[in-house]
Structure formats: C-alpha cells, structure tokens
Amino acid sequence: MDTAEFDLIVIGAGPVGENVADRAVQGGLSVVIVESELVGGECSYWACMPSKVLLRAGAALRGARDAPGAGVAGAVDVAAVLRRRDEIVHDWNDAGQVEWLQGAGIELVRGHARITGEREVTVDGERVLRARHAVAVCTGSAALLPDIPGLVDAAPWTSREATAVREIPESLVILGGGVVACELATAYASFGCAVTVLARSRLLGGMEPFAGDRVATALRTAGVDVRTGVDAQRVTRSGSRVTVELGDGTRVAASEILVATGRTPRTGDVGLDAVGLEPGAWIDVDDTMRVRGSEWLYAVGDVTHRALLTHQGKYQARAAGDVIAARAQGVAVDDAPWGRHVATADHAAVPQVTFTDPEVASVGLTEAAARKAGIAVRVLDYNLSWVAGASTHSARYDGTARAIVDEDRGVLVGATFVGPDVAELLHSATIAIVGEVPLRRLWHAVPPYPTLSEVWLRWLEEYDR
Amino acid sequence: MDTAEFDLIVIGAGPVGENVADRAVQGGLSVVIVESELVGGECSYWACMPSKVLLRAGAALRGARDAPGAGVAGAVDVAAVLRRRDEIVHDWNDAGQVEWLQGAGIELVRGHARITGEREVTVDGERVLRARHAVAVCTGSAALLPDIPGLVDAAPWTSREATAVREIPESLVILGGGVVACELATAYASFGCAVTVLARSRLLGGMEPFAGDRVATALRTAGVDVRTGVDAQRVTRSGSRVTVELGDGTRVAASEILVATGRTPRTGDVGLDAVGLEPGAWIDVDDTMRVRGSEWLYAVGDVTHRALLTHQGKYQARAAGDVIAARAQGVAVDDAPWGRHVATADHAAVPQVTFTDPEVASVGLTEAAARKAGIAVRVLDYNLSWVAGASTHSARYDGTARAIVDEDRGVLVGATFVGPDVAELLHSATIAIVGEVPLRRLWHAVPPYPTLSEVWLRWLEEYDR
Missing domain, CATH: 3.30.390.30 (FAD/NAD-linked reductase, C-terminal dimerisation domain)
Incomplete structure (x- = not known):
C-alpha cells in the first residue's frame, strides 16, 4: 500500500461494507476496507447462504411429496447437502471475494480496525489509516449469548456452528423462537435430528401472530418438540450431553445446544469510545446512515439496529456509499423521503422471508x-x-x-x-x-x-x- | 323460471360469463346466464386447471432432482396424476359451479343461446329471453383446426382431449409451438410419452425470442423431438397410427395427433348476424367491453381477441359487469384510462405464465x-x-x-x-x-x-x- 490516506475507510467487509465501498468508488472516491475475518461476511459463510442450502433439500422434497403423482417418499441426503453447503461457502475461503474487491478498485487491509481519532482508524494497533472524508462502521452483529448460568461453559452453538456443521448431532436443543431458531429447527429436523425448541414467547414474535403459530404447528408435525412460554434457568454439560433446566423444573437434554436468542452489535472493540459513543451499543444514525452529531462518521447495516437483514443492509449501503461520495464532492444531496441518498424503506417496507415450512x-x-x-x-x-x-x-x-x-x-x-x-x-x-x-x-x-x-x-x- | 325478462342476459357460463353476471348482480341487476355445456367453462374442465395438474408432478420432481441432497430419481406416477386431475375437474361435473351461481343470485338456463333481435336471446330455438339493459357474449374460443388435408379425418386431439386423457399414448405428435403445445409437450414427456413438436416458426412466438429458445432446448433435453420451421402438408390415419407428412417430404408418425395451432372464436352460431356482425369472427369492443356501435351488446373474454387468457377475461368481466350495472342505473361511468369501468391493462400489462420447464x-x-x-x-x-x-x-x-x-x-x-x-x-x-x-x-x-x-x-x- 503506497498511501495511508483514503477518501473513505470502511470497517468490515461483509456485504454491507462491500456495497458502501463499491458505491463510493463508483462515485469517484478512493476507498480502503478493513476486515478481520473473511471478506464476504457473516451472510456468505455462516448465515443466509449456508442456512438456505441446509433448508432447500427438505423444501424440495416436501414439494415433491405434496404434488400428487410425484410419488416421492425419499429422505434428505445429508452428506450431499453438506457438500453443496461447502460449495456455496467456498470452503470458507474468501479468495473470490478478494478478487471482486480488487476488480472493484477497493483496497483491502486485513486486521482489526479501531477508530482512534477524527477520521482516523488504526489497524491491529499499529497501522494508521486516515480518511479525507468519512469512516463507515459496517461490522454487523453477532449472536447474543443470554446470561443463563452455565450456558457459556456448555460450549453452545450459535448460528455459525449450526450452519458450518460437519456431523449432524443426534439431538439438538434450540434456545430462541425467532427466524434463526425456526429455520434451523426446520433444517435439522429434515436431517433426522431430534430437535427441541425452547422459546420464551410465541415463535416469530414481531410478525403477524398466525405466522409463528403455523410454523409451530408444522414443526411439531415434523417431530420437533416446540415449547413456548418457557425460560431456561440453567445449562449444564456433561460429556456429550447438555441439559437445560427450565423454570418449571423440567429438564431437556440433547447432544448440542444452539443459542438463537437474538443479536448483539459488533461494536465492542471498534473504538467507539474515541468518538464519544458507547462501545458495544447499537449506533444511532440518520436516514443517510450518518451518525447523528458527526460530520464524517457513518454506520451501516446491522450495527444500526434499523433492520438486521442482509438485503436491507445492502440497501442502506447503496444510499450511504452514494451520499458519502456526493458530500465529498459537493454534489447535491437527495435526502427527501424516498430520495437517492436515504434509506426510507427501513421505516416502511422491510421485506423478510423465513424459509421454514x-x-x-x-x-x-x-x-x-x-x-x-x-x-x-x-x-x-x-x-x-x-x-x-x-x-x-x-x-x-x-x-x-x-x-x-x-x-x-x-x-x-x-x-x-x-x-x-x-x-x-x-x-x-x-x-x-x-x-x-x-x-x-x-x-x-x-x-x-x-x-x-x-x-x-x-x-x-x-x-x- | 317466473319471468323471461332480465336486466342482463349473459351467454356462456365460463369464468368470464360468471364474473360478468356476478358483478352485475352485485350492482343490483337481475341476471340470467345461458350455458350449453358445463358451467365453469373451458378453463375449469379442459384447459388451465387440468393442464396445470398434468404439469405439476413433473415440475415438483425436477425441483427435487435439482436440489442437492433431495436425492430423488423417481418418475411421475401417471395414474396418481390423472386421479388428481379428475378431482380438480370434479369428474367433469358442474354441480359445484351451479351451486355457486345460485348462491350468487344468478339464474341459469341450460341450452344453446342465439341473439334473435335487439336485447333478445332465444335458447334452443324455443325459449325467448329479453334483456331490459344488456346482452353479453362470453362464449370464449375453441381450438382452431388448420386446413390441412386429412387432418379432420385423423381424429385429432385438441387441448380438450389432451387434458381429459385416460390413457397416455405411446407417442404423440403436436402441431403448433405456442403455449398449449409447449405445456402439453412438457407434460406428456414427463409421462414417458414419445413427443414430437411440429412448429411453423420458433416456439412461443410473440414472446421474447429467448423464451421459446430456452423451452425448445429443455424439451429436447427431456427427449422431445422439436422441429421448428416445418409445415404439415397432409395427415393420414391408419388404425392406431397417425402420420404427418411435412413440406420437405419427411414423415412423422405417432399414436395420436394433438392440434394446438391457435384458437377460433365460438361466435359461429350465437346470432351475430341478427345484429349485423359477422358470425364466426372475433368481436370488436371498446374498453368497457361494449360492442362498437351498439348501446346494449357486450362481448367479454376470448371472443374479443383482446387477450386469450382466463385471468384477463375475468378482469374484463369485472369491468363489464360493473359498467353494465352503472349504465343501467344511471350511475357515473368511470371510463378514463385505468378507471373502474375499463380494461386498460389489456393494452399495457397482460401477464402470462407458461408452465413449461x-x-x-x-x-x-x-x-x-x-x-x-x-x-x-x-x-x-x-x-x-x-x-x-x-x-x-x-x-x-x-x-x-x-x-x-x-x-x-x-x-x-x-x-x-x-x-x-x-x-x-x-x-x-x-x-x-x-x-x-x-x-x-x-x-x-x-x-x-x-x-x-x-x-x-x-x-x-x-x-x-
């Protein structure tokens, strides 16, 4: 790298960071993107993409089973599904994504980025990058581990382990009743795994009530033990067995435990304190994705808590990349509702598909x-x-x-x-x-x-x- | 029937006629509908519905076959498909549809209707019905048999025989390359029947060229002999074998021949001559579906040649039923483009799905x-x-x-x-x-x-x- 100064520094090279960077480059800016894990992000390797592959075989089989005359009574070929999953996640190798960055004219720096001052980011504590115009935090979110005694010591799975699975466990207990819990319960049930879902309230809360009710009924028909209105009080692991103790004293045991109780922003260690923001908190932005009160700091995607969905983060990213370029170059900003430089749809039309049955x-x-x-x-x-x-x-x-x-x-x-x-x-x-x-x-x-x-x-x- | 006078007489109780009648009744009119075959029409018994059932098993199996891990290599269970087809067409019994008419407050007269004067329709040459306000011709279309020597004597199938099939023939030659030809070639190929498609020009003419090209390629992959740019010159049947002679002298033989070369309006014997229109011709209407030059005669659906699709005919029917009621009651007519009483979309947005592979x-x-x-x-x-x-x-x-x-x-x-x-x-x-x-x-x-x-x-x- 021949310079440590760029128009824009993007922290996090998931789909959101990639899109902010790409749009800014298209708008004429020089852009560096910093990534501490795989370029391509959570969605490509440990979330949307692999989970959809885990679900597809079961869905296709159900489609054939339910179509009169298709005459299918087969079972999911788990090994074949996992092979396809490996293909889809490119064996967790980001070479293709790195090539895309290069083709798009985006500079990549690998390492852990922290904001260390105004328009300044330091990578791995040693390499200082300066932004002439803006810094965008696109570090996304991680699975939230609830504060349940014994949980952390029980080697719990999150969506990462569940989508990267190599060997299907005999049984799985899932904490949570949201999209991730419901999708992975559906997939694992189709693999012949004995699944128990433990949810505090109804499934798919936040959606129309009949949605979660239908999914619960279908999961039960598929043999899943769905329990709603329950609280996990304590988790213990003993060898190959993990046991969850519920509020009413009953116990659920399984080979593995998957925690899908929500997300937490990956903002704990990106230097938010250097700019007066709270580390570990969601970041508040306006509709152009600029941090309120700042001239140069942007946050885009899950970290803003506006809509924790890849497609919506990419939508925000397009607005943000464009507006960063526009402001840098003194071009008029179109920030009226539904304008080019705002993510108005976050308030009115956030689409979501849950690939359950x-x-x-x-x-x-x-x-x-x-x-x-x-x-x-x-x-x-x-x-x-x-x-x-x-x-x-x-x-x-x-x-x-x-x-x-x-x-x-x-x-x-x-x-x-x-x-x-x-x-x-x-x-x-x-x-x-x-x-x-x-x-x-x-x-x-x-x-x-x-x-x-x-x-x-x-x-x-x-x-x- | 206690009266021979109604506000509106509808000729033809397919989905189009049913919708004209229903909307007019909802608009406060008294309506009689005349049907010479089954209430519910072509679409319900011999077209869209049974053809989709014939296609569904193959599509579902392909879906499972192509989804990694679904592990299916089954064949279509033809007997099961035909059983489901029988269910869908209610064994060609229209009792359910008749019940619907009764519930909707529409009077049914069975028989062959002819217009015999202004606002007058005669059924089976003996029963005279008079309309206080309007008559709507909704008799639809039939398969067009092209003028090829020997064709009529070869006992050709049309879409009716092909969708009502009881025993799949060993081989089938299809004349035509449009939607019906492509869909039925797809279905029959999935049943193990040896299919040949003989089309004058590319498949699915009128659509984007790549559509027909893709379908042709897929049909060939499925084992169908697709020949485009060919002309059938003569057809001969000899016992269980029908032979088509092409312009270049080659011959194609099969167990059955299906003619799918287009549609012809079912207006040959509905008394169009009594109102100065040409029997057997398509009927020209304005956007409210009223016959040009007439105050009281409407034509809706296929007979107008605006868009030969059930859903589009029903769309026209809603406009027509509403406007007939509005005019009858002196209510304001909303006939500006995209207004309530016009079928504007016929000119701008006619959707069509061809259920091929x-x-x-x-x-x-x-x-x-x-x-x-x-x-x-x-x-x-x-x-x-x-x-x-x-x-x-x-x-x-x-x-x-x-x-x-x-x-x-x-x-x-x-x-x-x-x-x-x-x-x-x-x-x-x-x-x-x-x-x-x-x-x-x-x-x-x-x-x-x-x-x-x-x-x-x-x-x-x-x-x-």
Whole structure:
C-alpha cells in the first residue's frame, strides 16, 4: 500500500461494507476496507447462504411429496447437502471475494480496525489509516449469548456452528423462537435430528401472530418438540450431553445446544469510545446512515439496529456509499423521503422471508404495528389454499395471506404470506407498498391464472365488499 | 323460471360469463346466464386447471432432482396424476359451479343461446329471453383446426382431449409451438410419452425470442423431438397410427395427433348476424367491453381477441359487469384510462405464465413490441442463475430475466422471466408496470435475500450503469 490516506475507510467487509465501498468508488472516491475475518461476511459463510442450502433439500422434497403423482417418499441426503453447503461457502475461503474487491478498485487491509481519532482508524494497533472524508462502521452483529448460568461453559452453538456443521448431532436443543431458531429447527429436523425448541414467547414474535403459530404447528408435525412460554434457568454439560433446566423444573437434554436468542452489535472493540459513543451499543444514525452529531462518521447495516437483514443492509449501503461520495464532492444531496441518498424503506417496507415450512414472507407493518402507528387499518385475510394456484400446486396446500391497508390513503402498508413457496410472492407487495400504488389501480394488476398470486384479486374483492 | 325478462342476459357460463353476471348482480341487476355445456367453462374442465395438474408432478420432481441432497430419481406416477386431475375437474361435473351461481343470485338456463333481435336471446330455438339493459357474449374460443388435408379425418386431439386423457399414448405428435403445445409437450414427456413438436416458426412466438429458445432446448433435453420451421402438408390415419407428412417430404408418425395451432372464436352460431356482425369472427369492443356501435351488446373474454387468457377475461368481466350495472342505473361511468369501468391493462400489462420447464412468465411489452410502439427502449437482461437465490435453489439453476424500460417515462413497460419457479415473480412486474412506479422509487423496493426476486436489484444496477 503506497498511501495511508483514503477518501473513505470502511470497517468490515461483509456485504454491507462491500456495497458502501463499491458505491463510493463508483462515485469517484478512493476507498480502503478493513476486515478481520473473511471478506464476504457473516451472510456468505455462516448465515443466509449456508442456512438456505441446509433448508432447500427438505423444501424440495416436501414439494415433491405434496404434488400428487410425484410419488416421492425419499429422505434428505445429508452428506450431499453438506457438500453443496461447502460449495456455496467456498470452503470458507474468501479468495473470490478478494478478487471482486480488487476488480472493484477497493483496497483491502486485513486486521482489526479501531477508530482512534477524527477520521482516523488504526489497524491491529499499529497501522494508521486516515480518511479525507468519512469512516463507515459496517461490522454487523453477532449472536447474543443470554446470561443463563452455565450456558457459556456448555460450549453452545450459535448460528455459525449450526450452519458450518460437519456431523449432524443426534439431538439438538434450540434456545430462541425467532427466524434463526425456526429455520434451523426446520433444517435439522429434515436431517433426522431430534430437535427441541425452547422459546420464551410465541415463535416469530414481531410478525403477524398466525405466522409463528403455523410454523409451530408444522414443526411439531415434523417431530420437533416446540415449547413456548418457557425460560431456561440453567445449562449444564456433561460429556456429550447438555441439559437445560427450565423454570418449571423440567429438564431437556440433547447432544448440542444452539443459542438463537437474538443479536448483539459488533461494536465492542471498534473504538467507539474515541468518538464519544458507547462501545458495544447499537449506533444511532440518520436516514443517510450518518451518525447523528458527526460530520464524517457513518454506520451501516446491522450495527444500526434499523433492520438486521442482509438485503436491507445492502440497501442502506447503496444510499450511504452514494451520499458519502456526493458530500465529498459537493454534489447535491437527495435526502427527501424516498430520495437517492436515504434509506426510507427501513421505516416502511422491510421485506423478510423465513424459509421454514411453511415459508413466511412479510413486508411493512403488521396489523398491531399499523394500529400502534395510528393508521386507519383495514385487515384483509385470505386462505391461500382457496386460490386455484394452490390446488394445482398441491392437494394439501395450506396457507394464509394478510394485507394491511391504510384506509385513509387507500394503499397497502403491510403484507404477510404464510405457505409453501410464497417467497417470490413477497416482492409484489414490496413494490405496491414502496410505490404507494392505490388499491384502485391495483385492480388493473391482474394476477396470472392459476398461481398463488391470485390472492391479490381476493384481497381486492374483500376490500371492496 | 317466473319471468323471461332480465336486466342482463349473459351467454356462456365460463369464468368470464360468471364474473360478468356476478358483478352485475352485485350492482343490483337481475341476471340470467345461458350455458350449453358445463358451467365453469373451458378453463375449469379442459384447459388451465387440468393442464396445470398434468404439469405439476413433473415440475415438483425436477425441483427435487435439482436440489442437492433431495436425492430423488423417481418418475411421475401417471395414474396418481390423472386421479388428481379428475378431482380438480370434479369428474367433469358442474354441480359445484351451479351451486355457486345460485348462491350468487344468478339464474341459469341450460341450452344453446342465439341473439334473435335487439336485447333478445332465444335458447334452443324455443325459449325467448329479453334483456331490459344488456346482452353479453362470453362464449370464449375453441381450438382452431388448420386446413390441412386429412387432418379432420385423423381424429385429432385438441387441448380438450389432451387434458381429459385416460390413457397416455405411446407417442404423440403436436402441431403448433405456442403455449398449449409447449405445456402439453412438457407434460406428456414427463409421462414417458414419445413427443414430437411440429412448429411453423420458433416456439412461443410473440414472446421474447429467448423464451421459446430456452423451452425448445429443455424439451429436447427431456427427449422431445422439436422441429421448428416445418409445415404439415397432409395427415393420414391408419388404425392406431397417425402420420404427418411435412413440406420437405419427411414423415412423422405417432399414436395420436394433438392440434394446438391457435384458437377460433365460438361466435359461429350465437346470432351475430341478427345484429349485423359477422358470425364466426372475433368481436370488436371498446374498453368497457361494449360492442362498437351498439348501446346494449357486450362481448367479454376470448371472443374479443383482446387477450386469450382466463385471468384477463375475468378482469374484463369485472369491468363489464360493473359498467353494465352503472349504465343501467344511471350511475357515473368511470371510463378514463385505468378507471373502474375499463380494461386498460389489456393494452399495457397482460401477464402470462407458461408452465413449461423452464417456466416462462411475461407481462407487458416485449422489446420488439416496445420498439414498434415507438418507445425509447432500454433493455435490461440478467442471467437469473447469477442471483444468490438461484444458487441456493439448485446447483444447476438456469434462467434469464429481461426488463423493458421506457426511458422517457422512467418506468418499466415489460418483463419476461424464464427459469424454474419464476411464476410467482411475475406479479411484482405487473404491479410495477400498472402502477407506473418510477425506477427511481423501485430502488427502495428491496428484494429479500436470498430469493430470485433479487434480479430486480440487478436490473436497477444495470440501468444506472
């Protein structure tokens, strides 16, 4: 490296950091990115990508099993799944990602970065990098280990170990009932592992209640022991056996324990104290992803706690990279709502697909959130199994779709689809919400027959009734 | 029946006629519907529904085969598929549909209807029905038998016989290369039938050229003998063998021959001559589906040749039923573009899914059509196998997505997706086109990761490059 000064320093080379850097380079800036682990980040190696591969075989088999005449009664070939997982994570080798950085004109520095002053970052305590314009913290989040006696000593798995697994344990107890817990319970059950889910409250909290209820029912049908409303009081490991003691005194034992109780920001050791922020806390930013009160410090992705999803972090990253370049070059900033330089959708339309069985796809507000926001809510519920596309899909299709309408504005503000193969349906709702397309106009968006998308027509009929 | 006079007479009780009638009843009119075959129409018994069931098992098996670790190498259980087909078509019994008509308050008359004067329809030549306000012709279309010597005497199948099949023939030769030909070739090939497709030009003409090319390649991989640019000159049947002689002198023999060369309006014997229209011709209507020059005659669905698709016919039917009621009651008519009483989308956004392998989903204008319309076209092509959602879906995912942008307006005007499981992706494009959502705003519609919908992001990146 021939210089220690760049226009922009990005800390963390996950998808978010990569996108901030890429957009800034495209905007004419010189950019260095600092990474202490693998370039490509959590999502590529230990989260979205491998987990989807672990889930896909089971989903495809269910699809064939439920389609009359496909005549399948096979089981998941776990070894083949793990081989495909290894391919997808490139054997945890980031050479391809490093090559991409080079092609994109982004300088890579490996090591642990800490902010050590205004527009200054020090790597591994020795190498000082200076930013002419901005520093962006994109260090993401890590699994949160709750403060349960004995847990840390029980060698718990997090999503990392669960997605990087080499040998499926005979049994697995999962702490938590969120997306990670539900997805990994689904995958491991499909591998023949005896799974127990211990959740404090209903599954998939924060989503429409029927989503978690449906997933719980399906998990139970798949043989998973789902317990909600329970509290883990103590964890003990004895050799190849880990035991969880619950609040009511009952015990659950398994070969391994997976902790999926939430995320914590990876901001404990990036030098936040040097700029008056609290180490280990989420970082508060405005809609251009700039830290409030700072001229030069940005935070993007999970660390902001705006939406802990890869795609949403990348969305923020595009806005941030563009606005950093614009400000550096004195170009006009477009920060009105839905402008180029702001992540407005974080407040209105965060899509999420949970690849359970059934799949859960949601975007925008739930009924509860919409009511809390004071919106004149109209709820449209429809049984997905009633659309023609469901009956041709499978004789036992079961699903539900809910739309949340803002009656005053005559537009959609939220949607939740629960059922097999609903993932690709979601983007239609996201576009309707973000585009603020009036329901009157949506009557002219004809769903193709026979598909699951026909639920849109049913929603509109329900709305006009 | 206590009266022979109704506000509205609907001729034809397929999905289109049913929807015209239903909306008119909801609008306060008295309605009679006349049907000479099964209530529910072509789509329910001999087209969309049974054909999708014939295709589903093969698609589900391919999905499992291509998902690493699903470990399936099974074959379609034809008997099980046909049993499910029988269920879906209710054994060609329309009792359920008749019940629906009754529940909707629609009077049913069985028989053959002919227009015999102004606002007058005669059933089976003896029973006269009078309409206080309107008559709607919703008789649909039938398979067109091209004028090829020997064809009619060769006992050819149309889509009706092919979807109602009881015993799969050893071999099948298909005349035509459109949607019906491609779908049924896919289904029959999955049943182990030796299929030959004889098409005058490329497959799926009228769609983006790469769609038909991909389907042709896949059909060939599945063992189908696909011949394009050929002309059938003569057909002869000899016992259980039918032989097609081509223009170049070669012959193709098979157990059965399926004609899928297009559709013809079922208007030959509905009394169009009584109102100065040409029997057997398509019927020209305005956007409210009223026959041009008439105050009281409407035509809806396939008979208009606007878009020969069930969902689009039902869309027209909603407009027509509503506007007939509005006009009958002197209520204001909303016939501005995208208004409640017009089928504007017929001109801008007709969606269609072809359930072949790969699936083809298209809406709006193709590149060629957009250029012909004088639009400042920008074409965005993206290899669907490059999105993360494709790589988790299957190790051999192959697909293409094309967006057609109107540069002057900054909106999407067309989209085509080709690949496995793209059907539900289509509605996102339909909403973007119909909603005229600016591309600038679409940047804020974040596709969930990892799904195929991420192609939207790639299109936008390509557009801004």
